[in-house]
Amino acid sequence: MNNKKLTANTYYKMVTDHRESQLFFSALKLDIFSCLDNRISIEEIADKTKYNPRNLKLLLNALVSIHLIEKHQDQYVNTEEGKFYLSKSSEYYIGDAILFRNEMMSLDNIENRVKFGPDKIIADHNQGQKVYDFTKLAKVCIPEIYLWRIEPLINLMNKIYQDTEPSKILDLGGGSGAMGIELCKAFPNAKGVIFEEPKVSVVAEYLVSKNNLNSRITVQKGDFIKDDIGNGYDIIIASGIIDFAKDHLNNFIKKLYDALNKNGIIYLITHGFSEDYLEPSETILGWLSSHLDGLDLLLPDKVIQDAMMASGFRLYKQDKSGNHSIKVYQK
Numbered sequence: 001m002n003n004k005k006l007t008a009n010t011y012y013k014m015v016t017d018h019r020e021s022q023l024f025f026s027a028l029k030l031d032i033f034s035c036l037d038n039r040i041s042i043e044e045i046a047d048k049t050k051y052n053p054r055n056l057k058l059l060l061n062a063l064v065s066i067h068l069i070e071k072h073q074d075q076y077v078n079t080e081e082g083k084f085y086l087s088k089s090s091e092y093y094i095g096d097a098i099l100f101r102n103e104m105m106s107l108d109n110i111e112n113r114v115k116f117g118p119d120k121i122i123a124d125h126n127q128g129q130k131v132y133d134f135t136k137l138a139k140v141c142i143p144e145i146y147l148w149r150i151e152p153l154i155n156l157m158n159k160i161y162q163d164t165e166p167s168k169i170l171d172l173g174g175g176s177g178a179m180g181i182e183l184c185k186a187f188p189n190a191k192g193v194i195f196e197e198p199k200v201s202v203v204a205e206y207l208v209s210k211n212n213l214n215s216r217i218t219v220q221k222g223d224f225i226k227d228d229i230g231n232g233y234d235i236i237i238a239s240g241i242i243d244f245a246k247d248h249l250n251n252f253i254k255k256l257y258d259a260l261n262k263n264g265i266i267y268l269i270t271h272g273f274s275e276d277y278l279e280p281s282e283t284i285l286g287w288l289s290s291h292l293d294g295l296d297l298l299l300p301d302k303v304i305q306d307a308m309m310a311s312g313f314r315l316y317k318q319d320k321s322g323n324h325s326i327k328v329y330q331k
């Protein structure tokens with residue numbers, strides 16, 4: 001046996017990584033990071049939270065050991081990143097988004113799902129809206145959009161619209177509508193439409209009002225597969241939505257084409273799936289849960305691109321932002 005030469009570290013590292021994640025999620029659920037904006041003792045945290053001081057200390061020391069927080073003498077404090085992303089006092093708090101995504105993409109009970117197969121009802125309807133809580137997703141993801149999606153969008157649109165301005169913008173399946181809202185702010189003469197299904201549209205209505213843009217942006221409720229999405233648009237933002245039109249892809253793309261003015265553009269954000277569905281791993285894993293449950297939605301980028309070209313679009317610009325592929329198509 002020469003297997004002593006092999007290393008099992010990769011496997012044991014997964015066990016440790018899993019424990020670290022569990023610890024992190026518990027700290028978020030207990031909202032520990034919000035207590036640590038300034039240096040604070042165990043007694044003070046226990047007093048504030050009413051948590052058990054003994055076990056609080058064990059938890060905090062474990063968090064220090066994996067560098068998620070810092071300890072100075074007998075006091076604990078957030079790291080700079082922790083204060084920015086994980087404390088509820090920060091406008092960029094992403095703790096709820098992380099917890100929600102973790103739950104939505106949970107791989108608990110994967111064994112039974114592999115043994116017994118998908119849920120027949122889900123496989124038959126194949127509708128993301130019936131599986132995901134898009135209303136909660138739209139709410140909790142607002143900080144993520146402001147952190148990572150707005151800047152690439154505005155930069156690219158400013159490059160495209162150097163001498164002119166778009167006059168009508170659609171954020172289709174816009175969730176909170178943050179991207180459409182910020183694009184309308186960047187082009188002050190533009191009118192906007194955020195199209196969403198009725199339940200989710202309340203989140204967009206809230207954000208439009210919060211930004212005092214009711215006079216320029218309309219929230220339109222409906223199903224983008226079946227209902228009219230309007231027309232006369234110069235820009236359509238289609239961020240993270242095209243997979244939900246998988247079963248109607250060509251008709252859906254034709255609908256987008258018809259809704260645009262001549263030379264109008266689509267800002268399309270996809271997951272960049274390879275045709276063999278082996279990449280990108282982070283996103284493959286993220287969608288695994290709902291696909292084990294029975295959904296079959298994912299579209300490889302090549303399939304999307306071919307369908308766009310076949311409908312008469314030309315690829316105008318492309319970019320990458322984190323895990324996402326950004327493509328701008330022109331009519």
Ligand SMILES: C[S@@+](CC[C@H](N)C(=O)[O-])C[C@H]1O[C@@H](n2cnc3c(N)ncnc32)[C@H](O)[C@@H]1O
Pocket residue numbers: 128129134138141145172173174175176195196197200222223224225238239240241244
């Ligand atoms: C992954 S989210 C993306 C949200 C937002 N565009 C973003 O980038 O954060 C997909 C969105 O598409 C919406 N959606 C899915 N199918 C839809 C349909 N048939 N009609 C209207 N909206 C739909 C969902 O409600 C959800 O808000």
